[in-house]
């Protein structure tokens with residue numbers, strides 16, 4: 145269902161430019177970092193010149209006064225560089241925090257916008273890996289790589305110019321020596337990037353596996369499948385480690401080759417410098433200064449190459465972020481001029497609604513109208529399309545054909561906030577947050593008072609069991625409310641809905657079998673929740689919807705039989721067979 149935008153093949157440049165847009169609110173801070181980088185670079189570039197002066201004018205003439213002045217200048221430059229570096233680091237930390245925070249927030253907002261279709265297609269492990277690991281890696285790009293790159297470029301340009309200024313012939317020899325490096329290194333770099341990309345994708349698979357292994361731990365234990373999972377886990381780890389090892393190997397080869405070429409350059413300077421000195425074409429001070437500028441330039445070039453490679457790797461990781469943010473189309477978007485409604489009556493109409501997931505048609509031209517206050521249940525075999533109908537009502541998906549109306553307004557034109565505020569969803573698997581029971585109920589209406597929360601709990605038959613918890617309403621729940629039973633979780637969700645007070649209740653009934661006592665209590669709670677509201681329910685236990693005004697038997701996305709429980713039984717059709725075949729006969 146989730147599509148990538150047409151023509152979405154993107155280059156690293158597109159991604160890079162997109163990532164740079166996050167700098168926009170902090171441009172002044174970035175300029176400040178660049179300015180400080182220039183100061184630091186100038187400090188480093190001045191040192192060889194002072195050494196030149198020291199050898200030529202101070203050592204030669206033994207001038208103490210000049211020596212003191214020079215010493216003062218060097219100390220001054222060092223202090224200025226130190227201060228610049230400290231304030232640059234502070235600004236880098238600031239930018240890193242701000243920019244990566246903005247990036248993380250925008251990625252999270254996009255994930256929210258993508259909603260249901262995205263969550264159904266992508267594992268939580270994958271989403272977490274993008275929102276956490278990948279975005280975290282980008283911090284380095286923003287705070288270190290880009291500001292450093294500017295400094296490195298300044299250093300390269302100026303140290304080369306200063307070296308050329310000392311002796312142009314020597315510089316030609318160096319260019320010739322260094323060309324060996326530039327002929328061979330792209331081949332090594334290509335291999336390095338290739339294995340790094342493989343390592344990155346293997347790391348992602350490994351991250352997903354870790355998440356899966358941890359979240360599935362209880363199921364693995366119950367099915368005695370820990371060894372099976374361990375084998376898969378180790379296989380993923382091995383694949384990741386193998387790719388990583390090759391990537392590191394090529395990184396080391398490239399580093400050693402670069403070192404060899406730089407040393408080769410030093411030998412060339414010494415040989416050619418010696419020949420020039422012998423022919424009185426170059427002095428000692430110039431040879432030493434040239435060597436220092438050569439070292440500075442080579443150091444900056446090495447750093448720049450490493451920096452660019454790191455950025456290439458980061459861009460490989462940024463691909464996931466970019467794809468998610470720029471190339472994943474929001475299937476269900478907010479209308480451009482949304483209609484807001486304060487309160488709705490609760491009439492829902494399906495007008496020739498057709499829907500398919502990819503090539504699979506699930507809903508085949510549905511037509512029905514649910515009156516305000518009516519209770520309607522969808523029943524049928526597993527996979528017949530019941531839950532999909534509920535998802536269409538809440539606009540988690542849009543139908544490809546036909547339309548759905550709420551109180552006569554096409555839900556595509558309604559503001560999604562209005563739509564979701566008017567509908568109270570109770571899913572098969574309800575989610576509880578790791579906070580107090582009170583806050584979990586208040587989630588239904590954040591501005592509710594404590595008294596209203598307690599009242600809702602009483603209405604949902606949840607008050608007694610909540611009071612028996614160690615800290616009553618303030619009891620902190622574990623992850624997904626694991627410290628509570630299934631029936632207790634459902635009653636908290638019902639209390640939440642009572643507090644939210646929507647006019648429409650959409651309920652995907654839990655298939656889990658509850659004991660008779662709990663089932664009766666939950667049924668009572670539901671009956672209170674249903675009072676005076678439109679109720680649309682997917683029912684697995686047929687007995688629970690016996691009192692409903694209408695029951696629709698769904699098969700392959702069409703309504704096969706429709707009527708009250710008694711009507712359908714007297715039909716002696718498919719519904720009758722379903723009731724006969726289930727344990728719900730009463």
Ligand SMILES: Nc1ncnc2c1ncn2[C@@H]1O[C@H](COP(=O)(O)OP(=O)(O)OP(=O)(O)O)[C@@H](O)[C@H]1O
Nearest residue numbers: 264501504506524525526527528529530531532533
């Ligand atoms: N996100 C999805 N992507 C692709 N196919 C899907 C998706 N969700 C559901 N389906 C398919 O659509 C069909 C209808 O699914 P749906 O969940 O609506 O059935 P159901 O009647 O509610 O089933 P159950 O009673 O088991 O919950 C099934 O064949 C299912 O495999």
